[in-house]
Amino acid sequence: MQTDKPVSAGGRYREWTSLLLIAILCFSFIVYLILYSDTSDSMKTFNLFKNVQGHPIFVQLSGQSTLFPWKESVRELRKNSTKPLLTLFTSWLDTEDKFVVHNITSVNWLALRPFVVPIVFTNEAAVEKVYTRAGWLVLPVRIAAADGVPVLKYMYLDAKKKFESDFYTYANSDILFTDSLLDTLIEILKYNSASHNSAEENSTLQHHTLIIGRRTNVYNMTMKEGSSWSEVTNVAREKGELFRSDAEDYFITSSSYPWNDIPEVVIGRRAYDNWLVLNARKQKHKVIDATDTILAVHQTTKDGNYEGMKKKTKEHNHNLLVTLYKNIQYGLGATECAEYQTIRNTGNISIIFRRNLATYCRLG
Ligand SMILES: *[C@@H]1O[C@H](CO)[C@@H](O)[C@H](O)[C@H]1NC(C)=O
Ligand SMILES: *[C@@H]1O[C@H](CO)[C@@H](O)[C@H](O)[C@H]1NC(C)=O
Ligand SMILES: *[C@@H]1O[C@H](CO)[C@@H](O)[C@H](O)[C@H]1NC(C)=O
């Protein structure tokens, strides 16, 4: 090729090199801007997880440091981790009267990033659109029963396929958490990887973990009351009531948990919660009652605390479980029947083995 001004091979090489250099500089600058435009500490935690699926939710961390501050201890403990602590998912049907409830949940769960990945399972285009924009991950409901209610186990299996994390949990969509969730899970991780002084504790070390707890009901929660961890904590202390011990609203399981073997119970209908706990106890999984250290606030609306009982398919789970297992002693699946519990001791959380379980908790 001939031109008026022939450029030597070396000249062209230099030209390309400088173009490339400029491009790299521009790119780095943009990346720098994205990562550090907000120099708050919480922003930097993003770096811990930037390789996780490359999803943009890990970038949108600005503005949470005052309302949802990270404890130094949480950041420090997760420093060497390459994956989130928890994948947290739920599902609901879009209705006008639950807009505020889900909006408060949205803010609350998003504030747990990047240690927690929030997911909503939905087949509704409106929910997908709004929640994707808000920063949630949205996955389709693959398998439903009882007139379109998601089957619990497939949510765990799908979430696990999509994300690697230390724990996975379904939680009802009206439950709010605080960073007490993170503090507790970090202690349980440490506990699970340590060796222990008693034979009972040692013998369950290899098993799967299920963490459950009682919820605290708060009536007519407002957006203001849900706008920070300290607000949620205060409103729970002032207006909250610890709900009954045979109602479980979240089921945190270790990543190895054998969800494949769980029957096809659906969310939002009675019986499955106690059965899951009862089954885990029978299988000798490590079942931990975290009531004392995980604050789980239930946003109770005018529909009250027994919404599932008003549905046409309210006995779906019970009917399914009875055909599989005949007599089911649901009482053995209450929170206080868990063999382990978490306790808070002048600020520190520890996990203890319950030596004296109530007699009514004894497995037959
Ligand atoms: C993180 O890793 C470094 C180097 O491997 C180690 O010194 C430090 O103790 C670890 N921190 C935690 C919290 O595990
Ligand atoms: C929550 O409400 C705020 C204010 O009304 C709105 O801007 C935001 O999009 C809502 N978020 C969700 C997820 O509905
Ligand atoms: C528990 O396991 C640890 C390490 O595997 C061992 O050192 C310890 O002696 C065991 N304790 C009991 C009571 O078996």
Ligand SMILES: *[C@@H]1O[C@H](CO)[C@@H](O)[C@H](O)[C@H]1NC(C)=O
């Ligand atoms: C909650 O609000 C409803 C109206 O929507 C009201 O009837 C009820 O008394 C309120 N409950 C409490 C405990 O404030």
Ligand SMILES: *[C@@H]1O[C@H](CO)[C@@H](O)[C@H](O)[C@H]1NC(C)=O
């Ligand atoms: C709480 O944990 C810290 C750090 O591990 C320790 O220094 C302190 O003694 C503990 N407090 C209690 C009451 O156990």
